[in-house]
Amino acid sequence: xxxxxxxxxxxxxxxxxxxxxxxxxxxxxxxxxxxxxxxxxxxxxxxxxxxxxxxxxxxxxxxxxxxxxxxxxxxxxxxxxxxxxxxxxxxxxxxxxxxxxxxxxxxxxxxxxxxxxxxxxxxxxxxxxxxxxxxxxxxxxxxxx
Numbered sequence: 446x447x448x449x450x451x452x453x454x455x456x457x458x459x460x461x462x463x464x465x466x467x468x469x470x471x472x473x474x475x476x477x478x479x480x481x482x483x484x485x486x487x488x489x490x491x492x493x494x495x496x497x498x499x500x501x502x503x504x505x506x507x508x509x510x511x512x513x514x515x516x517x518x519x520x521x522x523x524x525x526x527x528x529x530x531x532x533x534x535x536x537x538x539x540x541x542x543x544x545x546x547x548x549x550x551x552x553x554x555x556x557x558x559x560x561x562x563x564x565x566x567x568x569x570x571x572x573x574x575x576x577x578x579x580x581x582x583x584x585x586x587x588x589x590x
Contacts, residue, residue, distance in 0.1 A: 454532075455504070458497035468494040472505055473588060480536045481560055482568055482586035487514045488525055504530040518585035522547040523555070536560045546570065553577070 461468050468491035473483045475496055486505060493506040510527045526543035533539075537559040544555040557571040560583060568586055571578040 454497050454500040454502035455495060456497075457499060458495040458502070460493065460495040462493045465489065465491050468492065468505070471496070472503075475503060475533070479533055479538075480565070481538065481558070482583045483588040484516075484586045485538070485558060485568075486525070486529065488512060488529075501533050502530070503533055504528060516585050519581045521581070524552060536562065546572065548572075 461471050469488070471494045472486055472488070472491065476483050476485055488505055488507055489512065490508040491505050492508050493504070495504045496502070506528045507525070512525045513522060514525070515522045524545045524547070529541070529543035531538040531541040537557065539557045539559075541554075541556050541558065545552040546555050547553075553572040553574050555570050556573045558568060559571075560568050564580075566583050567580050568583045569578050569580040
């Protein structure tokens with residue numbers, strides 16, 4: 446359930462509901478517009494996508510409770526909750542809620558994903574656990590990978 450602070454960022458947002466293909470297309474367009482790999486959110490059955498440009502806030506709601514996806518090129522398994530939210534700015538998703546990555550036997554919350562201007566071919570994932578981060582080749586997160 447979204448907090449009051451998050452709910453306030455939904456007001457005035459562009460919202461697409463119902464059609465998975467249109468919701469998916471909008472999420473890919475937003476990632477591309479931010480300069481992020483378009484396959485970062487490989488969700489299916491998206492029933493709602495929202496983007497508040499003024500607040501820099503996005504959310505996706507899936508029909509399923511969660512989805513696990515393995516990015517094969519980097520052998521990383523990621524779990525996406527039924528609802529994923531994030532604040533966005535060029536090259537960055539921050540204050541992410543609903544995304545976890547599996548490290549050994551632990552699931553760690555991903556709180557930030559970014560691409561630095563100096564290294565546009567690399568994408569860095571930062572977890573909430575002691576600020577641990579890991580950088581990968583951005584091509585591993587291209588749409589369809």
